[in-house]
Amino acid sequence: MEWPAVLSPAGPNAAQIAQLFWILIFVISLVMAVVCVGLAAALFGSARVRAILTDKRTILSAGLGVPALILTVLLTYSLILTRNLSSPNGPDFMRVRVTGEMWWWRIAYLDNNGNITLSDANELHIPVGKTVAIELDSADVIHSFWVPQLAGKEDMIPGRRNILRLSADKAGVYAGQCAEFCGGPHALMGLTVIAHSPEAFDDWQRGRLIAPIAPQNELAIKGADLFLKSGCAACHIVRGTAANGQAGPDLTFVGARLKLGAGILPNNRGTLAGWVADSQAIKPGNRMPSYPMLLPAELQAIAAYLEQLR
Numbered sequence: 001m002e003w004p005a006v007l008s009p010a011g012p013n014a015a016q017i018a019q020l021f022w023i024l025i026f027v028i029s030l031v032m033a034v035v036c037v038g039l040a041a042a043l044f045g046s047a048r049v050r051a052i053l054t055d056k057r058t059i060l061s062a063g064l065g066v067p068a069l070i071l072t073v074l075l076t077y078s079l080i081l082t083r084n085l086s087s088p089n090g091p092d093f094m095r096v097r098v099t100g101e102m103w104w105w106r107i108a109y110l111d112n113n114g115n116i117t118l119s120d121a122n123e124l125h126i127p128v129g130k131t132v133a134i135e136l137d138s139a140d141v142i143h144s145f146w147v148p149q150l151a152g153k154e155d156m157i158p159g160r161r162n163i164l165r166l167s168a169d170k171a172g173v174y175a176g177q178c179a180e181f182c183g184g185p186h187a188l189m190g191l192t193v194i195a196h197s198p199e200a201f202d203d204w205q206r207g208r209l210i211a212p213i214a215p216q217n218e219l220a221i222k223g224a225d226l227f228l229k230s231g232c233a234a235c236h237i238v239r240g241t242a243a244n245g246q247a248g249p250d251l252t253f254v255g256a257r258l259k260l261g262a263g264i265l266p267n268n269r270g271t272l273a274g275w276v277a278d279s280q281a282i283k284p285g286n287r288m289p290s291y292p293m294l295l296p297a298e299l300q301a302i303a304a305y306l307e308q309l310r
Contacts, residue, residue, distance in 0.1 A: 190263020223305025
């Protein structure tokens with residue numbers, strides 16, 4: 001699993017947070033240095049120096065006045081710097097709803113009226129340079145959405161919708177993570193954000209509006225049949241087929257994803273087969289049961305079918 005690069009901002013919102021971080025580090029280091037100098041003076045200084053340090057006025061000003069001033073300045077500066085991080089500014093922004101589940105991400109792309117136009121899971125696609133308003137929900141417990149190279153973190157609380165604004169300065173793949181302990185395999189609840197050029201994003205979006213092609217070879221055809229007969233369709237959606245389950249991630253384009261299992265595995269036929277066979281050994285406690293009853297040839301057929309869903 002790829003861990004997020006916390007201090008390598010790739011968007012304006014993350015750059016503001018990184019700037020605030022380094023300012024805080026500088027101020028903390030400066031305060032620490034002053035305190036160490038004062039401590040050394042109190043221990044090894046002359047009687048006159050020690051008398052100044054223990055004077056009531058010195059204690060009140062250095063122990064109360066200076067910290068109050070520093071904290072007030074830092075608080076004011078941080079509020080000014082980060083005041084727009086949780087809400088989109090201007091009329092031109094993209095809307096996405098991300099719902100935290102145990103232990104994966106349900107993603108819905110919205111139109112201007114809040115209607116769902118596309119559904120996906122565990123992988124968020126955005127255009128470079130576009131402000132994206134992420135509507136954050138939770139289906140069960142408290143989660144926290146965090147893609148540190150693009151924005152700060154925001155909690156996902158059952159019964160409450162929070163908004164987080166993010167944008168990317170350049171095309172690339174950015175790792176995210178649930179940042180609030182949510183039980184079980186919380187540490188393995190990753191997220192992948194892919195930023196495209198505006199033209200590439202438009203092509204991606206058009207491609208996702210079309211249902212994937214039917215399986216084209218004998219192994220994938222057998223896998224499609226096994227997928228339905230083994231009960232996978234009860235939990236997963238594959239658009240254009242009889243699979244319409246809502247409990248698990250949408251698999252309509254699972255073969256096109258970069259990662260499996262909410263960011264913990266590379267996506268290929270071998271990992272697909274391994275995940276179906278024994279997901280509990282890979283991500284203990286996740287809500288997908290293992291399928292030890294499937295034969296190796298059957299697992300390969302299902303994996304071949306899932307691999308071509310792109």
